[in-house]
Amino acid sequence: MATADTTASAPAREGRIIGRSWLGALGLLVLLGLAAWIYQLTRGLIVTGMRDEVSWGLYICTFAFFVGLSAGGLIMASASELFGVKSLRPLARIGVLTAGACVLVAAMTIIPDLGKPARVWELFVYPNWSSPMIWDVLIIIVYFLFAAADLTVMTRRGMTASRRARWLRIMAYIGLPGAVLLHSITAWIFGLQISRPWWNTALLAPAFVTSAILSGTALVTLVALAARRWGRLRLPEETLSTLIKVIATTIAIDLFLIAADYITILWGNVPRERAALDLVLPGGSWQWVFWLEWIVGGLIPFVLLTVPRWRARSGVIALASALVLIGVYAFRVELIEGGLLKPLLALPPGVSLGATAGSGSFQFLGSYHPTWVEYAIVVGLLAFLALLITIGYRWLRSLGPHAGEAGA
């Protein structure tokens, strides 16, 4: 980068090597993902683990997860403006950068899930406005453009400080409701469907907004810690402590919302409502999502971030943030797959598979096991996201010594 030391001291050289290997590894994973997608294009979605009964898998779970990740940064930047949370100021630029990158990669994640990706343009030519998916496409585009505009205002040279401050304030007024809308509409893709009792709860939009803030903040925390470690970001303790408070509080709210849903279903004891829940509760065949969501990604990070002796260590904060991301991903899997695994008409011989498996052409109880193609594509998308954030951060840093921080 332009700001690289000319003295080429040993640590700086080491840093450059780490930086290059990081970028190289990410680039390689992106290429592998791309190769897997090309393979999928030639064979069709038959190379995935999805079939007619569980017709959405890893791609859609990851899409919903990436959309959620985009929340943290923009809400953080907007909150620091609107509510004067000064401690979050240093993260405003990183936040908006992360938000833009996440929502861009979320949109890309939809493409490999499509059976006819070459027809994606039809979304813009023949939109059906009664479909939540069209509204989601719209809000994703608006949100991405907004993040790009916000970043432009933050980094533009030759703008007077007062003018920049006024613009950032205006942007914040749009950004916060925009973020809430993005996550609500994504939730409504699922939550409005009467065919899936497990999805069909009014709690879904609040739960998506909450888990988005949770995972988004955890991601920004991870990025900020990495930027402090390897990218010379000045990260005040005060900022870190605000992030910890946001994450811990949001874990509690998120789990509360999910628990409220569980309790409603359990007490009501209506079979069609119980079916999916019984799959994910301890003892069910999908109970691993429960343990990941409640213990690995819930209780453990909550304790790590609330015990003063532990939360003082940045390694612990990073670990807790990573666990939170796993927990939120598990929530996406729990919701999406749970709804699909239990069709309303669960009568023998079941649902047509759209293919012949060893046992026949019907499936009575849903099953889903992602294939290496799906894993490779999802890892490739994840690597692309990391690549975008890394390059974006370097660009921000190249703008000036304190460019990683707020422009105000």
Added chain:
Amino acid sequence: MAEQAKRWAMVIDQERCIGCWTCAVGCKEINNEPAGFWWNRILTSAPGIVTGESADETLAAPASDNIDVPHGTFPHVEMDYLPVACQHCDDAPCVRVCPVGATYRREDGTVLVDYERCIGCRYCIAACPYGVRVFNWGDRKYDPSFTVGYGRDYRSDGRLVFTPDRPTGVVEKCTFCVERIDVGQEPFCVTVCPTGARVFGDLADSQSSVAQLVDDGATQLLPDLGTDPRVYYLPVNREGSA
């Protein structure tokens, strides 16, 4: 004479259904459905599911994973057959969710998929309460290896609503045999049913047998969802029922 718009509907008499799967196999044949594809299935059910009296039995533990196994404990056992294909709902969730309007409802109530428009997002599969949609995941296997059935493209209002070999990456389903009903024939499942359990006709014509059967108390599948299907069922008359 201005012809009145048709309102196509099908009535399935569960008392007559013997669970022979002829309609399902006939459907596969006329539509050239590949191996593993079923637009039409005959579920083994318990009486009452269709009428909504016991809608939750749909998810109560079924008697068995296998077909033809009665519900209940001997000697109190009961069973009936529930043939399920696209219900051609008046308020169809699949039509509502399709982002590009590839799934659409014709004036006469037939719900169709435009195979040239579908982007393969499978939102309709998630949205359908009846599990009747099939996706073309990849290369199709045919047994026999040659095309059977109608065998050529059929367009309605210029849209490709039937083609013998649907492309990889699109969703397909029962069309009410649109290419047949448009020329005055019945859907093939109605034609082949050996017991005459299926009746097809125009609801707008109050003299038609479907209209009269619907008046006489035919019911819909999962009626509490309000999808208002154009496929009706005449439940099995059990002892003790009104």
